[in-house]
Amino acid sequence: MLVGIRALLHSSPHEQFEMLDPARRIRTLLLHTLLHTTSCDIDKVYAAASVYPFAMSSLLALLSQQTPNLQTQKGLILLGLQNDFLSPDGKLPVSPRSGYLERLKELVPAFREFGSVIWVRSEFEANRVANPDDGDGDTVIAGSTVDGSLGLKHVSKRKASEDATLPLKRAKPADAEEEEEDPELFLNRTSNREPCCVKASWGAEYPEDIQNLIADSDIQVTKTYYSAFGSTSLLLTLRSKLITELFVCGCNTNLSVFATAMDAARYGIQITLIEDCLGYRRRERHDEAIRKLVDIMESDVMSSSKTIDMLRSPPDDDKREDHCSDEDEESAAATDELEADSSEEEEEEDFIPDPDAHIEKQHWPPSARLPLNVENLRSLSLRRSTAVAARSTVTSQAVDLEEKTAETTVDEYEKAMHEARDRVARYDALAQRSTPLFGMNKEKESAGSRILYDLLPAELAETVFEKLKPEVHWQPAEEAAGHALNHVLIQLYRGGTDFISEHSDKTLDIAKGSSIVNVSFGAQRTMRLRSKRGATSHLAAPSKHGAATSPLTRTTHRIPLPHNSMITMSLETNAEYLHGINADKRPAVEFSAAEKEYDGQRISLTFRQIETFLSADERLIWGQGATGKSRALAREVVNGDGKESEELVRAFGAENKASRIEWEVVYGRGSDVLHLK
Ligand SMILES: O=C(O)CCC(=O)C(=O)O
Ligand SMILES: [Fe+2]
Known part of the structure; x- marks a missing residue:
């Protein structure tokens, strides 16, 4: 179960109204529509495997022998x-x-x-x-x-007998x-x-x-x-x-x-x-x-x-481990032996191949095997380079923020967050420090979504979790309004089994063209982004037929969210993929150090720019997601489960299903429903 604590913010000290908390609409809905993933996407690591099944499976067989x-x-x-x-x-x-x-x-x-x-x-x-x-x-x-x-179709014509x-x-x-x-x-x-x-x-x-x-x-x-x-x-x-x-x-x-x-x-x-x-x-x-x-x-x-x-200097093991751990998937194998030792003598000692045997059998002799399967090998390798890139690009950030670390107060934290938000707005500056969410050189597919490691200066990062934790239990978050973001949701995941089902954030109340900023502190968890069923992605590489992924193929990305990292998720990514954090059911021994830290607890801060507002007494609602589009046209909120609630539930459902919604058609009229039953 996910514990969500709502943080209502004042948009400015002079105005007597509060922001509508979209989480209320969203979260109440989620309770009714918990989506459980049932099947494992075998296409998750690389779609190529399905295009070239034979070549891949031979290596897979080869690599997976023990x-x-x-x-x-x-x-x-x-x-x-x-x-x-x-x-x-x-x-x-x-x-x-x-x-x-x-x-x-x-x-x-x-x-x-x-x-x-x-x-x-x-x-x-x-x-x-x-x-x-x-x-x-x-x-x-x-x-x-x-x-x-590019005419690749001929490759898929290969027969398995070849x-x-x-x-x-x-x-x-x-x-x-x-x-x-x-x-x-x-x-x-x-x-x-x-x-x-x-x-x-x-x-x-x-x-x-x-x-x-x-x-x-x-x-x-x-x-x-x-x-x-x-x-x-x-x-x-x-x-x-x-x-x-x-x-x-x-x-x-x-x-x-x-x-x-x-x-x-x-x-x-x-x-x-x-x-x-x-x-x-x-x-x-x-x-x-x-x-x-x-x-x-x-x-x-x-x-x-x-x-x-x-x-x-290969990245350390923590960064290289695969954290696939959904209930519907095998967890990744141990990774210790991945790092190649290139000494020729050792290589010869362990394995003397008989080249002729390979041609016929298509696998290594039983005495030779790898501890990893090819999927792990690939995803680790991918992760590793991303980690290296991330590490090498954060140095300037650490220097930038050095002076601000003398006192680690919540104010300091606020200041750092403001700074971080400013950087989000200034995309170019951010790009220096962050990397595309789905990996280096995946700019297009990531659609402006990015991940930034080592968000706060080291000293602040060390204490921020302890400072934030009481905030979660005691009171709504402090005002965190920035230029672009006026709303923050704080959530505590009490352990590996707390989860958030896959969903798209509902854009009824979120400013068009804005980004959702998701900050992680505490134990590392993995966010899974999965393209929607039947969706033809326009973000990935186009195929001969114009669409990148077939409607039957769902693309999955797993993004580890280490302590002190921040994702900027564009509304495009939010539309294209469902995102969620699955319960981690692996045995404790398989958890990495980063996943075990902070007693396995994690706090996330989700910043959004909300364009729908509530009066302080929560009686009036207006703005983008309401029927009255301006303060002057504010209407009374609707509670209960009448026809209007049903309509809103249906509209939210449409956004979970489709990678493209006609916003005007689905949400344009607005809804004054505040609580979904
Ligand atoms: O906890 C997280 O990082 C994800 C939160 C989320 O997706 C949401 O609140 O909509
Ligand atoms: Fe979300």
Whole structure:
């Protein structure tokens, strides 16, 4: 059960009225319509699994076998760093990104301490078809796919009987009519031009600077397709080395990089694109490739320096643990063994693969297993990078607020909250410190919703919970009116089993275009956001048919809410998803330190900008959500369960169901009902 304590606020000391507490309408309704989640969304971690079920399930099977002590490895893959692309005299020079080589000079040797370095070069052998209609070719972003949506449909045509160890897309020689004139399609000889990287030509060689970076111990691969998995034994190499995570550099982002990363991700390998070490000729193609890899394959994107930082000081375990713990789901496995130890000796000691066996059996020998399944691996990896990013962006905030920490009074807290609210209003400033709610590079999907860690200065954060707790029991919250937010709801979750069912906040009384700001103190809980049934999202990546998610697929995001964090939830996110905090029924031993803190109790503060008002005696109601739209037109509140209550319940129900409501149609007339029975 959730204990909700209402906090009525005066909008200004001079006006004799109180804000309508929307929670009263909302919460009373919730008591009647408790929604219990009944089924687990298997699509939760990445929708790709349903698009490429066969490739995914083979890796899933592989990773979920239970044998201790097997450690996964990382690889740095560098594609196409050849004269034809890097040299100004090459056939298809990419735009030299400033400092690119310097960054590689730092990254490559640094990476060797943590994993394998893999150099992949192209050699023209025969014309390769890109994005053919029958699906029998490489997937790149060029030619006819550039303006429209990318033709991925051929990949899903793969039959389960196909051998997943073979490259997913085997390009076939192009015939005359299929010739692509797009000059970026460098593995294509047309009547007008020569292909790039012709075997034994200068263009196919590595420039000297790159040659100097290659060590004897590195893996070198020559490919003749856009994808490094076509015509090579790269997959076997990766599997024999237990490389489950690839960091990708090179050029072109939209060609070899894209085709390779797509294939790798289909094989269940976690991809991190090192954005400042990618080369391209056209920015929009580079962006599109990254967007698709992030949206479809849940790839991460990092700078080279952040990659090195992350490798050198991986985030602590608390931040990496998966907190999926809904009653309808298996809880995540332990994560201790996740961190790869890249020492070659240890790797060999534990597992000596028989490559032939892999082709046939599609799984590792029973003696080799991972403690994690692929879902955990992926979500952890995603979380980890987000945590790193968050950590590295909060430093300036800590400095900013340092002076304000001398005295940790509630006034101080108020001041800090005001400051935080101002920052919410100034989106640009906030963006420096917070990250998109659903992860770095998920700006669009997050629709302006963001998460900010380390909201308050450290000293204040240490005491704020103890200071706020008595407030919850004793009295409504102090006035917390800011410029944009005039209402706060304080809620105490007494332990892991207190929950709030999934819902959308009802926008009847909430100012249009405003954001809902949700601050967490105390024990960490996880907010689950789940797209509405039958909703076609306009926020996620559009598919060929224009809609991002099929009406049957529901997208789920789980956002851990650590102590001292703040979510700014846009009304768009509120409309698109139901949000809630499920009861956590895992055994206590599975709780992380952050989840156990404060005796498992959590306080949330939900700030809103409310546009419907009540008179101090609660007899009159007016404003956006009432029938009288101004003070002068205020009407008497309606209580009881008459027809009007029923109508309001129905309207609220509509908002819980639909990702888009016609606000004017559903709520426009307003309702003077205050208490729903
Ligand atoms: O406690 C929380 O963080 C969520 C609260 C919430 O969603 C609500 O009150 O509408
Ligand atoms: Fe809510």
